[in-house]
Amino acid sequence: xxxxREIRILFIIKGVISLIAIISxxxxxxxTGWLILTVVAVLLLVSxxxxxxxxxxxxxxxxxxxxxxxxxYSLDVRDNAEGELSVLKNEIYKVTTILSEHTAHLESNxxxxxxxxxxxxxxxxxxxxxxxxxxxxxxxxxxxxxxRREFIQNIHTQLERLNWLVTSLLKLSKLDSGTVQFKRDSVxxxxxxxQSVESLSVPIDVKQQTxxxxxxxxxxxxxxxxxTKEAFINILKNCIEHTPEKEKIVIxxxxxxxxxxxxxxxxxPGIAQEDLPYIxxxxxxxxxxxxxxxxxxxxxxxxxxxxxxGDLEVLSEKGHGTQFSVKFYDKNLVKV
Numbered sequence: 001x002x003x004x005r006e007i008r009i010l011f012i013i014k015g016v017i018s019l020i021a022i023i024s025x026x027x028x029x030x031x032t033g034w035l036i037l038t039v040v041a042v043l044l045l046v047s048x049x050x051x052x053x054x055x056x057x058x059x060x061x062x063x064x065x066x067x068x069x070x071x072x073y074s075l076d077v078r079d080n081a082e083g084e085l086s087v088l089k090n091e092i093y094k095v096t097t098i099l100s101e102h103t104a105h106l107e108s109n110x111x112x113x114x115x116x117x118x119x120x121x122x123x124x125x126x127x128x129x130x131x132x133x134x135x136x137x138x139x140x141x142x143x144x145x146x147x148r149r150e151f152i153q154n155i156h157t158q159l160e161r162l163n164w165l166v167t168s169l170l171k172l173s174k175l176d177s178g179t180v181q182f183k184r185d186s187v188x189x190x191x192x193x194x195q196s197v198e199s200l201s202v203p204i205d206v207k208q209q210t211x212x213x214x215x216x217x218x219x220x221x222x223x224x225x226x227x228t229k230e231a232f233i234n235i236l237k238n239c240i241e242h243t244p245e246k247e248k249i250v251i252x253x254x255x256x257x258x259x260x261x262x263x264x265x266x267x268x269p270g271i272a273q274e275d276l277p278y279i280x281x282x283x284x285x286x287x288x289x290x291x292x293x294x295x296x297x298x299x300x301x302x303x304x305x306x307x308x309x310g311d312l313e314v315l316s317e318k319g320h321g322t323q324f325s326v327k328f329y330d331k332n333l334v335k336v
Contacts, residue, residue, distance in 0.1 A: 007051060014044060057085055061092065068096055071103075124165070127158035168296050171230070172282070175303045182224040182308050189260065190217040192225065193251055196232040200240060207245045211236070215253035221260060221328050223308050231304040231312075234297035235264055235324050242268035242322065262326040271316035279314055 018040040026033030134151040137143065143151075174180050193213045197204070204211055221228070239249050243266040253262040271279060278284045280302040285295040305312045305326060316322040 014047065018044065061089065068099065124162065127162050131155050131158050168300050172300055172303065175307060182227060184222050185225055187221045187223055187225045189219045189221055189253055190215060192229055193232060196229050196236055199233050200236055203240050207240065209240060209243060209246065210248045211251065213251045219253060219255050219260060223328065227304050231301040234301040237297055239264060239266040242266060244268065259327045259329045264324040265321060267321040270318040270320055271322055272318055276314060276316065
């Protein structure tokens with residue numbers, strides 16, 4: 001304690017003042033001198049004891065901070081007593097709690113990033129491996145023209161899949177980083193849904209499916225046209241993929257005083273009950289997912305809709321089709 005320069009100076013000043021007071025007391029009378037000497041000795045002893053206690057408390061805080069710097073956030077120094085040291089302890093504890101939460105958040109993000117990289121690597125590796133094999137086969141000089149065309153078409157399909165995957169991942173990364181500023185335009189819902197259907201006209205024609213849009217043509221929304229269209233396209237793509245050939249997909253919409261609801265219903269095989277809680281998670285593939293599915297379209301749709309203040313839910317029963325419910329709340333309730 002006495003190695004502390006400030007404490008040494010403090011005791012030297014107290015000693016000088018005490019010595020002057022004692023000498024002055026003895027000049028007055030011996031009785032006064034001894035009284036002052038006794039009082040000064042007691043005060044110096046109390047001051048020494050108090051300073052030593054205070055110094056030990058500060059040492060405890062220093063050791064506590066060293067524990068924090070080493071990553072130990074389990075210690076608790078909260079003190080409900082009055083005084084500046086108690087206030088300091090409580091403030092240090094608050095900072096420790098914040099640091100602990102930040103550390104846990106960083107660890108969670110690190111774990112999530114590791115899993116995401118693993119999933120992305122797996123999704124990219126599969127089509128790349130397929131293309132490498134087919135490219136090697138195309139080098140065969142005696143390969144029949146029919147097979148050659150088939151391999152080229154397969155390579156083209158895999159490239160389109162990779163392009164869609166990378167584009168979707170970039171969109172998701174923008175949403176995750178919070179850099180997307182959603183526009184607040186007045187959008188005619190009927191036109192938006194029909195444009196979404198037109199964007200998928202090729203796979204619809206290939207499977208000879210029928211997609212109908214039903215609802216009041218005057219209904220409008222306040223949202224971002226292009227991002228919302230992206231969400232509907234991904235939901236529709238999932239329905240088209242799981243709906244048998246020559247079957248029907250129905251899109252209906254209506255509004256009430258609270259929200260505008262869009263229902264997208266297919267009559268595919270449905271989703272297993274154990275898959276429903278995870279259907280909007282990234283890279284999750286249900287039991288009935290096709291080999292071409294990467295499990296990212298519905299996750300992207302969910303983020304786009306919920307980030308604009310809406311809700312996306314799914315109702316399904318195995319063997320009885322699937323219905324997606326998209327709700328956009330009253331225009332004054334939509335998040336900015």
